[in-house]
Amino acid sequence: xxxxxxxxxxxxxxxxxxxxxxxxxxxxxxxxxxxxxxxxxxxxxxxxxxxxxxxxxxxxxxxxxxxxxxxxxxxxxxxxxxxxxxxxxxxxxxxxxxxxxxxxxxxxxxxxxxxxxxxxxxxxxxxxxxxxxxxxxxxxxxxxxxxxxxxxxxxxxxxxxxxxxxxxxxxxxxxxxxxxxxxxxxxxxxxxxxxxxxxxxxxxxxxxxxxxxxxxxxxxxxxxxxxxxxxxxxxxxxxxxxxxxxxxxxxxxxxxxxxxxxxxxx
Amino acid sequence: xxxxxxxxxxxxxxxxxxxxxxxxxxxxxxxxxxxxxxxxxxxxxxxxxxxxxxxxxxxxxxxxxxxxxxxxxxxxxxxxxxxxxxxxxxxxxxxxxxxxxxxxxxxxxxxxxxxxxxxxxxxxxxxxxxxxxxxxxxxxxxxxxxxxxxxxxxxxxxxxxxxxxxxxxxxxxxxxxxxxxxxxxxxxxxxxxxxxxxxxxxxxxxxxxxxxxxxxxxxxxxxxxxxxxxxxxxxxxxxxxxxxxxxxxxxxxxxxxxxxxxxxxxxxxxxxxxxxxxxxxxxxxxxxxxxxxxxxxxxxxxxxxxxxxxxxxxxxxxxxxxxxxxxxxxxxxxxxxxxxxxxxxxxxxxxxxxxxxxxxxxxxxxxxxxxxxxxxxxxxxxxxxxxxxxxxxxxxxxxxxxxxxxxxxxxxxxxxxxxxxxxxxxxxxxxxxxxxxxxxxxxxxxxxxxxxxxxxxxxxxxxxxxxxxxxxxxxxxxxxxxxxxxxxxxxxxxxxxxxxxxxxxxxxxxxxxxxxxxxxxxxxxxxxxxxxxxxxxxxxxxxxxxxxxxxxxxxxxxxxxxxxxxxxxxxxxxxxxxxxxxxxxxxxxxxx
Numbered sequence: 001x002x003x004x005x006x007x008x009x010x011x012x013x014x015x016x017x018x019x020x021x022x023x024x025x026x027x028x029x030x031x032x033x034x035x036x037x038x039x040x041x042x043x044x045x046x047x048x049x050x051x052x053x054x055x056x057x058x059x060x061x062x063x064x065x066x067x068x069x070x071x072x073x074x075x076x077x078x079x080x081x082x083x084x085x086x087x088x089x090x091x092x093x094x095x096x097x098x099x100x101x102x103x104x105x106x107x108x109x110x111x112x113x114x115x116x117x118x119x120x121x122x123x124x125x126x127x128x129x130x131x132x133x134x135x136x137x138x139x140x141x142x143x144x145x146x147x148x149x150x151x152x153x154x155x156x157x158x159x160x161x162x163x164x165x166x167x168x169x170x171x172x173x174x175x176x177x178x179x180x181x182x183x184x185x186x187x188x189x190x191x192x193x194x195x196x197x198x199x200x201x202x203x204x205x206x207x208x209x210x211x212x213x214x215x216x217x218x219x220x221x222x223x224x225x226x227x228x229x230x231x232x233x234x235x236x237x238x239x240x241x242x243x244x245x246x247x248x249x250x251x252x253x254x255x256x257x258x259x260x261x262x263x264x265x266x
Numbered sequence: 267x268x269x270x271x272x273x274x275x276x277x278x279x280x281x282x283x284x285x286x287x288x289x290x291x292x293x294x295x296x297x298x299x300x301x302x303x304x305x306x307x308x309x310x311x312x313x314x315x316x317x318x319x320x321x322x323x324x325x326x327x328x329x330x331x332x333x334x335x336x337x338x339x340x341x342x343x344x345x346x347x348x349x350x351x352x353x354x355x356x357x358x359x360x361x362x363x364x365x366x367x368x369x370x371x372x373x374x375x376x377x378x379x380x381x382x383x384x385x386x387x388x389x390x391x392x393x394x395x396x397x398x399x400x401x402x403x404x405x406x407x408x409x410x411x412x413x414x415x416x417x418x419x420x421x422x423x424x425x426x427x428x429x430x431x432x433x434x435x436x437x438x439x440x441x442x443x444x445x446x447x448x449x450x451x452x453x454x455x456x457x458x459x460x461x462x463x464x465x466x467x468x469x470x471x472x473x474x475x476x477x478x479x480x481x482x483x484x485x486x487x488x489x490x491x492x493x494x495x496x497x498x499x500x501x502x503x504x505x506x507x508x509x510x511x512x513x514x515x516x517x518x519x520x521x522x523x524x525x526x527x528x529x530x531x532x533x534x535x536x537x538x539x540x541x542x543x544x545x546x547x548x549x550x551x552x553x554x555x556x557x558x559x560x561x562x563x564x565x566x567x568x569x570x571x572x573x574x575x576x577x578x579x580x581x582x583x584x585x586x587x588x589x590x591x592x593x594x595x596x597x598x599x600x601x602x603x604x605x606x607x608x609x610x611x612x613x614x615x616x617x618x619x620x621x622x623x624x625x626x627x628x629x630x631x632x633x634x635x636x637x638x639x640x641x642x643x644x645x646x647x648x649x650x651x652x653x654x655x656x657x658x659x660x661x662x663x664x665x666x667x668x669x670x671x672x673x674x675x676x677x678x679x680x681x682x683x684x685x686x687x688x689x690x691x692x693x694x695x696x697x698x699x700x701x702x703x704x705x706x707x708x709x710x711x712x713x714x715x716x717x718x719x720x721x722x723x724x725x726x727x728x729x730x731x732x733x734x735x736x737x738x739x740x741x742x743x744x745x746x747x748x749x750x751x752x753x754x755x756x757x758x759x760x761x762x763x764x765x766x767x768x769x770x771x772x773x774x775x776x777x778x779x780x781x782x783x784x785x786x787x788x789x790x791x792x793x794x795x796x797x798x799x800x801x802x803x804x805x806x807x808x809x810x811x812x813x814x815x816x817x818x819x820x821x822x823x824x825x826x827x828x829x830x831x832x833x834x835x836x837x838x839x840x841x842x843x844x845x846x847x848x849x850x851x852x853x854x855x856x857x858x
Contacts, residue, residue, distance in 0.1 A: 041677060195530050214540075
């Protein structure tokens with residue numbers, strides 16, 4: 001039984017690890033400036049935990065193979081070196097791993113969440129609601145109109161609760177259902193929710209950030225490749241959660257300018 | 267060290283008469299332990315069936331499940347699940363499993379039955395409180411399950427019930443009115459039952475130990491139940507007021523968790539001033555220790571059974587194990603924010619929460635390495651409880667390692683709310699804890715029911731389950747890496763559609779593994795009546811539960827006051843009769 005257990009455990013361990021190693025299912029190619037640091041940290045964590053996984057499971061398998069009770073009255077033996085060895089191994093190996101990851105990780109986290117957006121970042125306002133995202137560009141005046149929750153109405157398409165009659169900056173605000181941005185241009189999103197919690201997740205941008213009702217949260221990034229990508233909701237927000245999505249379109253600067261002009265003209 | 271006198275062991279209530287007082291409103295900790303166990307069994311069966319329905323739907327979203335329309339005409343018209351009904355089932359699955367299975371069976375079930383016996387006591391410190399805590403928990407269970415049968419259906423806000431989705435009532439979605447209120451009441455009631463139970467466990471452990479049962483001589487399990495009780499006392503004491511506030515937001519017109527300016531169905535909500543993050547903080551202040559409430563009893567049970575399986579005490583003994591469990595318990599109250607890295611809380615606090623989250627892996631790694639090193643040089647007896655104990659080590663290590671990724675805020679950005687998280691917590695909290703329960707069931711069944719469980723069925727159950735759980739939960743890590751979002755009732759996004767074949771594989775694995783659980787259920791009930799008669803000590807173990815008849819008499823020790831002379835795991839002892847010395851044996855050991 002011990003040998004059988006050892007074989008099963010070895011097979012499970014090797015198959016599980018190989019599928020990771022072969023990248024059969026993997027993160028999509030990163031298109032953000034901050035992403036490579038996160039991917040590198042992911043790789044380092046995978047190496048560390050992969051090593052731990054293989055050593056732990058395969059040692060367990062080996063011991064199961066070797067130390068079955070054969071009824072021969074063999075004496076039980078202590079692990080050489082006793083608990084000191086296991087404690088020191090855990091403290092040193094895991095401790096070093098933690099130190100390494102914490103220092104690298106802080107830098108990566110800081111570049112996303114602690115550093116402010118560059119001053120030249122293009123500001124786009126984002127509102128989430130059950131079950132859609134809406135994006136607002138400031139228009140030619142560069143200013144956003146104020147949000148009036150009592151004026152929000154999906155029925156007449158006033159998703160942000162704007163009051164263009166009384167509020168001049170609101171008059172040229174551009175509201176659209178997908179996010180179009182220029183490549184290599186820092187972007188600042190201010191995200192807020194109309195109703196319940198939602199989340200903004202773009203795999204290729206390595207960004208996930210909750211929309212929290214009552215709070216406006218800044219998110220900044222720079223996309224380095226053009227293309228069309230999916231924005232999906234990752235915070236349970238109700239029955240249509242699975243179907244809440246929008247597209248992110250990253251365009252060359254000139255195409256983006258044309259697109260924005262066309263939107264403003266509408 | 268606290269040694270109780272002989273008087274402390276005097277039984278403080280007489281054997282009851284009549285079915286009602288013997289089996290229903292019993293004060294006997296053994297009956298209450300079994301009641302908790304069977305309550306969990308009922309919960310796990312419902313929870314598992316719900317997971318089958320969900321798994322089937324995820325793999326074949328358009329296919330009908332015959333007969334499901336009878337459960338809910340609205341939720342599953344023609345047997346095809348609606349998106350909202352999927353979320354209802356998901357909420358019920360998570361809530362049943364976390365509260366009524368993982369928190370109930372390992373601690374309140376086995377703990378109630380065996381803690382008093384293992385410390386040489388005749389009952390818990392407060393038998394009436396004990397009965398009350400079970401029946402309170404039972405009412406919580408009935409309240410929760412009742413949501414399946416109300417017109418609203420169960421809430422769709424998940425087991426974490428994030429506000430304001432959970433606070434705004436039916437305007438936010440189906441099931442979020444009456445269904446959600448019943449859910450909150452059920453969890454509040456559950457908190458009360460758990461708090462009462464925790465008090466009882468702590469008082470019993472500290473006060474009712476028999477002569478010679480010093481703290482250092484307490485079995486690993488007793489330590490685990492004791493530490494878990496302390497955790498429960500602190501954690502449920504925070505969840506309970508959170509539940510009260512959430513009910514008030516529904517029925518009292520308050521706005522604890524609802525900020526102003528929210529608009530639902532073009533209607534400005536009449537709330538202002540609340541904080542949605544407040545709910546998350548209160549919930550996870552409970553929620554993270556809860557993970558350890560679920561797993562520490564399993565750690566204790568596995569260690570207890572591993573010693574008997576390996577014929578030697580754990581490497582490092584009680585001192586290292588207990589030290590690590592205490593460290594884990596303490597740290598568990600400092601890490602709750604790692605569930606909230608991307609919640610919009612101050613990003614500086616994410617860094618702070620990340621550090622203790624990573625540090626907690628050190629005591630967990632020490633325990634794991636000590637288990638593996640205990641297997642070295644052992645004389646392993648591969649009976650079913652031993653197999654599940656060893657299986658526990660493997661899945662605990664696997665599930666724990668993926669925690670390394672999620673503990674780092676910068677990696678959580680990508681992995682948060684993906685199936686990577688689902689795979690992680692199912693492996694470490696669900697599967698490992700359930701393996702602990704299986705190990706405990708096979709190990710203690712003979713003591714509880716006086717008969718042995720069938721070993722052949724047990725072994726088939728183990729092998730299918732062990733291979734099965736890896737087939738179910740490892741692929742979840744892979745698709746999580748591909749960005750597969752959790753809590754989706756169907757996969758309609760362009761990048762998710764190619765992952766559906768993996769979901770089909772997982773679903774098939776879940777059905778095969780599920781079939782093995784049916785075999786376990788059959789074995790359990792069949793063995794209760796047809797199993798081979800059990801001896802007093804079928805596993806050659808050393809702790810006090812194996813010094814008394816199977817099943818034990820009403821007062822546990824038959825009027826005898828046990829005296830403990832030895833450490834709990836004198837196994838692999840040379841020169842002893844067999845290879846072990848019972849804890850209460852006056853026999854002197856040769857000093858080695």
